[in-house]
Amino acid sequence: MFDDFFIRALVAGIGVAFVTxxxxxxxxxxxxxxxxxxxxxxxxxxxxxxxxxxxxIALSVFIISSLIALILIQLQKKTNLPxxxxxxxxxxxxxxxxxxxxxxxxxxxxxIMGLLFGDILAVSVDDLLIIWIGGxxxxxxxxxxxxxxxxxxxxxxxAEAEGLNPDRxxxxxxxxxxxxxxxxxxxxxxxxxxxxLIIPAAMARNISSSPQKMVIYSIIGGLLSVIxxxxxxxxxxxxxxxxxxxxxxxxxxxxLFKIKQSIKLxx
Amino acid sequence: xxxxxxxLVKLNDAGLQLNNKWLVKGVSLQVEKGKIVxxxxxxxxxxxxxxKIALGIYKKIDGSVEKYTNKVGYVPQKISIxxxxxxxVNDFMVLTESLNKETIDEALxxxxxxxxxxxxxxxxxxxxxxxxxLARAISKKPDLLVLDEPVQGVDFTGEIALYELIKKxxxxxxxxxxxxxxxxxxxxxxxxxxxxxxxxxxxxxxPMDVAKNNEYKALFGEQAFQILSRYEHKHDHVHTDxxxxxxx
Numbered sequence: 001m002f003d004d005f006f007i008r009a010l011v012a013g014i015g016v017a018f019v020t021x022x023x024x025x026x027x028x029x030x031x032x033x034x035x036x037x038x039x040x041x042x043x044x045x046x047x048x049x050x051x052x053x054x055x056x057i058a059l060s061v062f063i064i065s066s067l068i069a070l071i072l073i074q075l076q077k078k079t080n081l082p083x084x085x086x087x088x089x090x091x092x093x094x095x096x097x098x099x100x101x102x103x104x105x106x107x108x109x110x111x112i113m114g115l116l117f118g119d120i121l122a123v124s125v126d127d128l129l130i131i132w133i134g135g136x137x138x139x140x141x142x143x144x145x146x147x148x149x150x151x152x153x154x155x156x157x158x159a160e161a162e163g164l165n166p167d168r169x170x171x172x173x174x175x176x177x178x179x180x181x182x183x184x185x186x187x188x189x190x191x192x193x194x195x196x197l198i199i200p201a202a203m204a205r206n207i208s209s210s211p212q213k214m215v216i217y218s219i220i221g222g223l224l225s226v227i228x229x230x231x232x233x234x235x236x237x238x239x240x241x242x243x244x245x246x247x248x249x250x251x252x253x254x255x256l257f258k259i260k261q262s263i264k265l266x267x
Numbered sequence: 268x269x270x271x272x273x274x275l276v277k278l279n280d281a282g283l284q285l286n287n288k289w290l291v292k293g294v295s296l297q298v299e300k301g302k303i304v305x306x307x308x309x310x311x312x313x314x315x316x317x318x319k320i321a322l323g324i325y326k327k328i329d330g331s332v333e334k335y336t337n338k339v340g341y342v343p344q345k346i347s348i349x350x351x352x353x354x355x356v357n358d359f360m361v362l363t364e365s366l367n368k369e370t371i372d373e374a375l376x377x378x379x380x381x382x383x384x385x386x387x388x389x390x391x392x393x394x395x396x397x398x399x400x401l402a403r404a405i406s407k408k409p410d411l412l413v414l415d416e417p418v419q420g421v422d423f424t425g426e427i428a429l430y431e432l433i434k435k436x437x438x439x440x441x442x443x444x445x446x447x448x449x450x451x452x453x454x455x456x457x458x459x460x461x462x463x464x465x466x467x468x469x470x471x472x473x474p475m476d477v478a479k480n481n482e483y484k485a486l487f488g489e490q491a492f493q494i495l496s497r498y499e500h501k502h503d504h505v506h507t508d509x510x511x512x513x514x515x
């Protein structure tokens with residue numbers, strides 16, 4: 001049978017996929033993929049902080065990512081730079097600072113590849129608890145803010161005019177983004193987390209006709225990617241993150257055939 | 268006071284400044300239950316801005332807005348919907364409030380687009396989409412309806428029917444309506460109170476009062492004045508098919 005570490009990785013990955021599915025849909029709908037990237041890159045700083053202070057990794061990543069999101073909002077208000085430039089500035093500088101800090105921490109042994117691309121060997125029982133409890137909390141909060149968040153995604157003014165408080169929903173969603181990155185960093189690695197958010201959701205967009213269906217397909221796509229990816233990772237000794245993302249990409253390519261069909265049907 | 272309890276939204280000397288330019292300034296008006304208040308004015312006179320101020324979409328305004336209800340239905344003038352969303356008419360109907368099937372079907376039937384229920388929102392024509400927007404706004408049975416050119420792009424017969432519907436809704440639900448319309452005929456026949464805007468309130472009052480106002484005449488020109496003054500005279504005669512005028 002499989003080793004314990006593999007079962008742990010599988011359970012962890014399945015937990016992550018349940019959360020990235022719906023969040024990923026919002027990342028696509030609200031055009032936040034680069035924003036997700038920025039938060040993920042800043043996660044490296046969080047990891048180094050966790051190591052130096054002997055602190056929980058998920059918690060410190062969550063704190064640093066939330067902080068970066070706050071800084072971004074402030075910069076957007078105070079400067080005239082376009083949003084994507086600010087995102088690039090924060091993404092690359094926080095990644096760079098993180099790597100420089102790691103260079104100074106010679107007394108700690110770092111598995112940089114594991115951090116960047118995920119490491120299934122690294123998933124502990126504690127991580128499982130963080131992923132499943134944290135994930136359940138994220139989904140619960142998302143369910144609570146679903147209506148205002150979705151309505152303002154469709155049209156901000158309608159949501160605001162009809163009393164749904166879209167600004168609050170947006171702020172809470174930003175925190176949820178930081179949280180999903182924090183709990184999935186060990187699994188997928190910080191360079192590929194956004195892929196885990198976007199690719200299954202993009203696949204789902206190709207084959208769904210309503211927002212609810214897109215969320216469900218996105219979860220299913222994420223689950224399949226995790227399962228296929230992890231078995232590949234075990235079989236060929238590849239990093240877990242890239243294997244999962246490659247599996248997701250294959251599913252996306254398959255979904256393109258469905259689009260072709262429906263376009264043919266229309267004509 | 269009983270009249271005060273009927274007020275749904277009230278603007279006190281409200282205005283909005285953007286990049287040191289006044290979009291609209293010093294607007295005072297109120298919408299009461301069962302009443303239709305219409306904003307008229309040339310392009311860029313601040314009609315949509317005033318509607319958005321009343322809705323609370325703008326936060327940093329001059330003056331104040333008192334909004335006494337959160338049951339609001341809004342039909343914006345322009346709506347940009349991102350087509351990265353797979354959104355059917357049915358999904359759009361429950362965007363801001365959960366409604367049961369009967370309520371959705373009833374509203375879509377009233378605006379004549381029930382057959383489009385399962386269609387993708389992106390596949391609708393401009394006029395069809397406008398009807399869906401109106402159906403969505405009325406379906407939640409709001410206290411206050413804000414309609415910013417609700418029939419734009421709707422065909423001629425549809426336009427008349429929809430305005431009749433709006434009037435009917437105002438009577439049945441006794442909701443207040445803030446309407447922006449270029450159709451002076453509607454303004455004159457269906458409206459209780461007219462506010463004529465041109466960056467500020469240039470005149471306001473009952474349709475008759477506004478029609479007599481000289482500023483209004485200067486703003487809209489002689490032709491509009493004639494359209495409006497048609498409603499001023501009492502119909503003491505009828506036009507026969509032969510073109511003769513017959514006294515009643």
